[in-house]
Amino acid sequence: MRISTDSFSMFLSLTSVIVILIISEAEATDRITTTQFLRENETIVSSGGSFELGFFRPGSSQNLYLGIWYKKITARTVVWVANREAPLTNQSVILKISSPGILNLYNETGFIIWSSNTSTRVEDPIAQLLDSGNLVVREANDDNPENFLWQSFDYPGNTFLPGMKLGKNLITDLDRYLSSWKSNDDPAPGDYTYRMDTRGYPQFVLRNGAIEKFRPGPWNGLTFSGSSLKPNMIFNYSFVFSKEEVYYTYELTNSSVISRRVLNQSVGVMQRWTWADHRGWILYSEIPMDNCDIYASCGEYGSCNIGNTPQCGCLDKFVPRHQNNWDSGDWSSGCIRRVPLACRGGEGFMKYSGLKLPDTRNSWFNTSMTLEECRKMCLGNCSCMAYARLDIRKGASGCLMWLGSLVDIRETEDGQDIYVKMASSELGSQGKRREAIIVSLTLVIGVSLLCLSLTLYFWKKKHRQLERTGIMSHGSSHTETSKSHKEDLQLPSFDLATIVDATDNFSLHNKLGEGGFGPVYKGVLEGGQEIAVKRLSSSSRQGLDEFKNEVIYIAKLQHRNLVKLLGCCIQGEEKMLIYEYLSNKSLDLFIFDETLSKLLDWPKRFHIIDGISRGLLYLHQDSRLRIIHRDLKASNILLDIDMTPKISDFGMARSFGANETEANTNRVVGTYGYMSPEYAVDGIFSVKSDVFSFGVLVLEIVSGKRNRGFSHSNHFHNLLGHAWKLYQEGRALEVVDAAVVNSIYVSEMLRSIQVALLCVQQSPEDRPSMSSVVLMLGNDGALPQPKEPGFFTERTVVEFEYSTSRDTPSSVNEITITVLEAR
Structure with a gap:
C-alpha cells in the first residue's frame, strides 16, 4: 500500500472525516516507508506472521493506542504499546516515518503525540516489524539487518519477550526495564517496576513505587542466588556484564513455543506464561513466590525460612534487636550481633551456607580476586561486614564484599556460602585453630588428622545405623540416585528414651489415631515443644518402604503448607518419625x-x-x-x-x-x-x-x-x-x-x-x-x-x-x- 504526501496533507485538513481502510492479507506488509501511512483498522504483520502492529482499544476503554500483539493467538495479547501515556480519542490517526528516520504518531489535528527518539539522520528510512515482535527503524539500503536507528525492544512496557535485553547500557545510560500497566483498561505506566539496580554489584529489584518488594539476588555465574531459575526445556537464559552494558536475556529453545514474562499490575508479581492452543495462557512460574521472597521481611541479619514457624530467625551469633517486637511477630527491626565489632584486629569470619545473598546496593566487587584475597581485604576494612564468591562456577572465583548491614536473606535449597565478620570471642575454636596455623604447621596437621579421624568414626557409625534400617538401599524405582538419598537423610536423630518420656511411654491418652503406617502419639519434649510421633507398627499395612519415602521426600521440603518433619528415631526394631504437632x-x-x-x-x-x-x-x-x-x-x-x-x-x-x-x-x-x-x-x-x-x-x-x-x-x-x-x-x-x-x-x-x-x-x-x-x-x-x-x-x-x-x-x-x- 502506498499513499502520496498529498493524501497525507488532505487527511490532516479534513479532521472531521473518519478514514477506515482495511488492508487485505495480500497487501499486508512488515514495513512502512516515508510514502506509507498506518491508520486504524490497518495492520503491519511481521515477516514470519508471528506479530501484528496496529491500533487497539484495551479492555473496555474507548481510547486508542498503537501497539504490537500476537498474530496467531485469538485472544488479543498486547506485548508493547507506543503511546502509553498519550491515548488517542479519535479514529483519525496516522503513523508515519519521516525522512530523517523518525517514527511519528499524529492525532486528528495533525499534532505529534508520540515519536521515536531517533537521532541519526538517513535518507531512506523504513520502519519494520520483525518476527521477534521488535519494531525497528533502519536504513532501507543498509546491508546489516541489525544496524537499527531505533527499536521498541529498547523501550519495553510490561512484557519481556525472547531476545529482549533487560538491564542498562553503561555507556549511553539507556535503561531497559519493565513497568506494569495501570489497569487492564489503561496501559500507562503503573506502580510496579522491575529494573536493574547498578549501585554496587548489579541486581534486579521489583518495586511498588519507591518501595522494594522483591529481589532475586545477585548473579553468581549460574543463576540469581535467590531464585528458582534453572536450566529447563522451554528457554535458555544468559546474564551479560561488561564495561559497556549489563543485562539479562533469554531465548526460546523451540520456535513453536509461545512464552512471555509479564509484570502483572493487579498483584505486582513477575509471571511467565506459555500458550497452549486448547487451553490458552498457562502460568508457568511467578516471583515473588512466597512470604520469604518479600524484601527484607526479617530485617537486618535476619534470615527467612518458609518452612519454619515463625519463618524469621536471626543468623547464628545474632539476637533480635527488639525482642518484644520479635516475639509479637514484627521482625522488621531485624537482628544485631551478640558481641559487637570493635575493629581493633582479631576479628574473623563465620561461614553461613545455603543462603540467598543479601542486598548488594552497598557492595564492592572484583572479578579476578581469589576468595582468600577477598577475605584479607574484608578483614582490613572496618566497613566490610561480609564477603562471598562472586562466581560459583567451577574454576571461577571473584570477590563480592558488603560494606554495610546485611539485608534480605533467606534460606534456599540452592543457596550460597557467605562469610560474615564476627568478633574473635564468637569464633571459639575456629579462631584458636587459625592462630595455631600461624604459630605451628605441625599442630595444624595434628588437629586436621584428629578431625578427620572423628569424622570418619561418626560417618561409619551413622552409615552402619542407616544400613541396619535399610534406608540407604532405597531401590531404583525412584528417580533420584542413592547418593542424593544419602544427602537427603541429614535429619536430627531423637533418642528412644526421649520419645518414650515425651509420650508418657506411648500411653493411650496420648494416642491421636492410627493409620496404615501405625499409631500416632502426641508428645511434649523437655523444653515444652509439642510433637507428633508416627510409630511404625510391626503389623503395618505400609512398612519400611513407606518409612523410607517419608524420610526421603519430606526431610528437606520447606513450605508453610507442608507438615514439618523434625527428625526420626531409629533404635533396634523401633522406627519413628517426629513431626510438628498441629493442634x-x-x-x-x-x-x-x-x-x-x-x-x-x-x-x-x-x-x-x-x-x-x-x-x-x-x-x-x-x-x-x-x-x-x-x-x-x-x-x-x-x-x-x-x-x-x-x-x-x-x-x-x-x-x-x-x-x-x-x-x-x-x-x-x-x-x-x-x-x-x-x-x-x-x-x-x-x-x-x-x-x-x-x-x-x-x-x-x-x-x-x-x-x-x-x-x-x-x-x-x-x-x-x-x-x-x-x-x-x-x-x-x-x-x-x-x-x-x-x-x-x-x-x-x-x-x-x-x-x-x-x-x-x-x-x-x-x-x-x-x-x-x-x-x-x-x-x-x-x-x-x-x-x-x-x-x-x-x-x-x-x-x-x-x-x-x-x-x-x-x-x-x-x-x-x-x-x-x-x-
Whole structure:
C-alpha cells in the first residue's frame, strides 16, 4: 500500500472525516516507508506472521493506542504499546516515518503525540516489524539487518519477550526495564517496576513505587542466588556484564513455543506464561513466590525460612534487636550481633551456607580476586561486614564484599556460602585453630588428622545405623540416585528414651489415631515443644518402604503448607518419625462433622483450599524434586492453630525427573474416592493424578460431604456426579454446605466449584496444572468450561449400599488412614 504526501496533507485538513481502510492479507506488509501511512483498522504483520502492529482499544476503554500483539493467538495479547501515556480519542490517526528516520504518531489535528527518539539522520528510512515482535527503524539500503536507528525492544512496557535485553547500557545510560500497566483498561505506566539496580554489584529489584518488594539476588555465574531459575526445556537464559552494558536475556529453545514474562499490575508479581492452543495462557512460574521472597521481611541479619514457624530467625551469633517486637511477630527491626565489632584486629569470619545473598546496593566487587584475597581485604576494612564468591562456577572465583548491614536473606535449597565478620570471642575454636596455623604447621596437621579421624568414626557409625534400617538401599524405582538419598537423610536423630518420656511411654491418652503406617502419639519434649510421633507398627499395612519415602521426600521440603518433619528415631526394631504437632488435627474431623463443620465459615474454607493448592504447586513445580503425593485426601491435610492447612503423609509419594511426565505402577495404592481414573484403572500416575484428588477435596470442603458414600434422594451419583449435574443445570450453588452459604461470597464459592470440576475431568490432558489452579483461584478472570468428570456413572442400588457401608466415618482414627487395595 502506498499513499502520496498529498493524501497525507488532505487527511490532516479534513479532521472531521473518519478514514477506515482495511488492508487485505495480500497487501499486508512488515514495513512502512516515508510514502506509507498506518491508520486504524490497518495492520503491519511481521515477516514470519508471528506479530501484528496496529491500533487497539484495551479492555473496555474507548481510547486508542498503537501497539504490537500476537498474530496467531485469538485472544488479543498486547506485548508493547507506543503511546502509553498519550491515548488517542479519535479514529483519525496516522503513523508515519519521516525522512530523517523518525517514527511519528499524529492525532486528528495533525499534532505529534508520540515519536521515536531517533537521532541519526538517513535518507531512506523504513520502519519494520520483525518476527521477534521488535519494531525497528533502519536504513532501507543498509546491508546489516541489525544496524537499527531505533527499536521498541529498547523501550519495553510490561512484557519481556525472547531476545529482549533487560538491564542498562553503561555507556549511553539507556535503561531497559519493565513497568506494569495501570489497569487492564489503561496501559500507562503503573506502580510496579522491575529494573536493574547498578549501585554496587548489579541486581534486579521489583518495586511498588519507591518501595522494594522483591529481589532475586545477585548473579553468581549460574543463576540469581535467590531464585528458582534453572536450566529447563522451554528457554535458555544468559546474564551479560561488561564495561559497556549489563543485562539479562533469554531465548526460546523451540520456535513453536509461545512464552512471555509479564509484570502483572493487579498483584505486582513477575509471571511467565506459555500458550497452549486448547487451553490458552498457562502460568508457568511467578516471583515473588512466597512470604520469604518479600524484601527484607526479617530485617537486618535476619534470615527467612518458609518452612519454619515463625519463618524469621536471626543468623547464628545474632539476637533480635527488639525482642518484644520479635516475639509479637514484627521482625522488621531485624537482628544485631551478640558481641559487637570493635575493629581493633582479631576479628574473623563465620561461614553461613545455603543462603540467598543479601542486598548488594552497598557492595564492592572484583572479578579476578581469589576468595582468600577477598577475605584479607574484608578483614582490613572496618566497613566490610561480609564477603562471598562472586562466581560459583567451577574454576571461577571473584570477590563480592558488603560494606554495610546485611539485608534480605533467606534460606534456599540452592543457596550460597557467605562469610560474615564476627568478633574473635564468637569464633571459639575456629579462631584458636587459625592462630595455631600461624604459630605451628605441625599442630595444624595434628588437629586436621584428629578431625578427620572423628569424622570418619561418626560417618561409619551413622552409615552402619542407616544400613541396619535399610534406608540407604532405597531401590531404583525412584528417580533420584542413592547418593542424593544419602544427602537427603541429614535429619536430627531423637533418642528412644526421649520419645518414650515425651509420650508418657506411648500411653493411650496420648494416642491421636492410627493409620496404615501405625499409631500416632502426641508428645511434649523437655523444653515444652509439642510433637507428633508416627510409630511404625510391626503389623503395618505400609512398612519400611513407606518409612523410607517419608524420610526421603519430606526431610528437606520447606513450605508453610507442608507438615514439618523434625527428625526420626531409629533404635533396634523401633522406627519413628517426629513431626510438628498441629493442634487442630486433620481436616476430615471438621468438614465431615455436623458440629465442627459449623466452625469453618467460608473464608476459612477458602483459606484451606488456597493453602492446599499452594502446597501442591510447591511439590509439583517449585521443590527440588517434582513430587507426586498420590494419597491426597481430607485426612492427610492437617490444620495448625490458625487453620492453616499442611499436607502430610508422604509414604506413597513418588518423584519425577525433569523430563518425566508420567509413570506406571503395578501396585495401585491410595484411597478410592480420591484416585484419578487413569491411576485406579491402569496404574498410570502423574501430577494430574494429584490435581484430580485436589478437585475431589475442594468439592468435599465446599459441600461438607464425602465423595465416596455420598447419597442423594434423586440419583445414585457420587459427589462429583452430583456437582456436575447441578453445574450443568445452573444450580451449582446447591452443592455448598448449608452452614456456610452467604451471598457475600457467592462468586468465590461458584468459582471454587468450577475450578474443582476442571480438576476432576476424565482426561488428564484436560485438567489444569496446579500453577493454573492457583492463578484461577486468585483472580476474577473468565474460566474455561469443564468437561464431564471422571467416574461419572450412576451406581446401582446394590453398588451404592456397598460403597456407603465401606466409607461410613468411624472415629478420629481416620486421621492418618491410607487404604491399600489391590487392582
